[in-house]
Amino acid sequence: MWDLQKQTREIKNKTVQLCWEWNNFSSDYSKANGVYPKDKDILDYTLSGYINSRLKTGFDLNSGNLSTSLMQTCKTFNKSKKEIIKGERSINSYKADQPIDLHDKSIKLEYKNNEFYVRLSLLNKAGMKKYNINSGFYFKMIVKDNSTKTILERCIDIDEYKIRASKLLYDKKKRLWKLNLCYDFENHSVSNLDVDKILGIDVGIHCPMVASVAGDYDRFTINGGEIETFRKRIEARKRSVLKQTKFCGDGRMGHGRKKRTEPALKISDKIARFRDTANHKYSRALIEYAVRKGCGTIQMERLTGITADSNHFLKQWSYYDLQTKIENKANEAGIKVVYIEPEFTSQRCSKCGYIHKDNRPAQAKFRCQNCGFEANADYNASQNIGIKNIDKIIAKELKISGANPK
Structure with missing residues (x-):
């Protein structure tokens, strides 16, 4: 398992390297020819197919799992x-603790004698021979609650x-190793949503999220x-905890800095779990609001990072993760997501x-220097983001006025 984890990391980093090399080649090709190259014309494959052909040998990973990773x-x-x-x-750049990616055909669930089992195909033929x-790999699954049992039963029923x-x-x-099992089902789209009604979402530091429909005083x-x-x-x-490390007991003495700071690392894990739970809660509430408003489209900023003067803790908050959860739940509800x-x-x-x-x-404050309009700054931003295109x-307005707000 550890070998496969290392190979997954190597595959991902080599894939990034090849993607970057293709990007640089495309840029140079465009400068010389005035048009970007088509990967099939140059590589005889799509880019992902070309990378697969380069990396499919020399590894022990099941070919479907390798393909999923890249x-x-x-x-x-x-x-x-x-x-x-x-x-x-x-x-x-991918670190050493990479999860092992599993193609859907590498996973087979079974139910017998009132127990759930999973069979995983992790190795290719060369790998199976190498490790004899x-x-x-066949595992008995630990099912602790009825909701998990129901999900597994529905996964077995394709x-x-x-x-x-x-x-x-x-x-x-x-x-221990854990299986993060992913599944999907037919979307139960809401039929009365108006695709032309846009919910604009401002994601930021002062408020994690403010959303509104253009022209509507109500907001989420x-x-x-x-x-x-x-x-x-x-x-x-x-x-x-960090201050106490120099007074730690015998159980953490003589094992270096990593062992001494182990309790602090557990706290970092707690932060990550809180962040994930909060983002799930926020995204679910937002989609419910969009459905109540009849919005068939959600519009969000294409995030480029949190500003340097932001609170250090909030800088580490995963806004990208929040947007991903919003997009996933929007797709389930049949709501279109647009990034601007x-x-x-x-x-x-x-x-x-x-x-x-x-x-x-x-x-937190917005006051227009032209018309005197005053509002919460995040609400005003969400109103703008809720406008189509x-x-x-904005680009057209700046061109006409010749202004440079920066």
């Missing part, structure tokens, strides 16, 4: 490529839930109180369209 890595690279080129984020394993690409990951705290708000209270409690605890460029949405007056940096005298509208 496809997901390519997708992640392409999604962040624009920010990488602009220098707004680093090239993706003649069949797949007419209800379909198993999709999943992950096998190592839980450092419990020192998640304030930062819950996060801030949790932050103060956890960071105070973390500082206390965020520039100047916080400086533009949602009433008259005037753009100026002085329109936002404070983090707002990024194009």
Whole structure:
């Protein structure tokens, strides 16, 4: 298992390297020929197919699992490529604790004698010969609650839930491997949603999320109180634990810094779990609000990172994770998700369209220097984001006025 984890990491990092090399080649080709190359014309494959052909030998991973790893890595690279080129984020790099990716056909659930079992295909033929394993890996599943049992029953009945690409990951705290089983089912779309009615979402520091429909005074708000209270409690605890490491007992003596700081690392895990739970809760509440409003479209900023002067704790909050959860739940409800460029949405007056940096005298306050409109800054931004093609509208307004709000 450890060998397969290392190989997964190597595959992902090599995939990123090949994606970056293709990106650089495409850029040079475009400069020389005035058009970007088509991967099939140059590589005789799609880019992902070419990478697969380069990496399919020399590893022990099941071919479907290997393909899943590189496809997901390519997708992640392409999604962040624009920010990488602009220098707004680093090239993706995968660490040693990578989960082992599982193709859906590598997973088979069984139910017998009132117990659930899973058979996993983890190795290719060369790997099975190398490790002297003649069949797949067979595990008894631990089912602790009825909801999990119901999900597994529906996954076994392929007419209800379909198993999709999943992950096998190592839980450092419990020192065991876990199966993160993914599945999907037919969307139960809400039929009375208007695709032309847009819910604009502003995600930021002062409030994790503010959403509204353009022209509507009503708004959906998640304030930062819950996060801030949790932050103060956890960071105070973390500082206390770190101070106590020099007085630690015999059980943590003589094992180096990692062992001494182990309690602090457990606190970091607690932060991650809280963040994941909160983002699930926030995204679910937002989608319910969108359905109540009859919005068939959600519009969000394409995030480029949190500003340097932001609170350190909130800088580490996974806004990308929050947006991903919103998008997943929106798809389940049949709501379209659109991303727009965020520039100047916080400086533009949602009433008259005037753009100026002085329109936002404070983090939470908006006051238009042209028409005098005053509002909560995040609400005003959400009003702008709720306008169709707002990024194009802003670009046109700036071109006409010749203004430079920066």
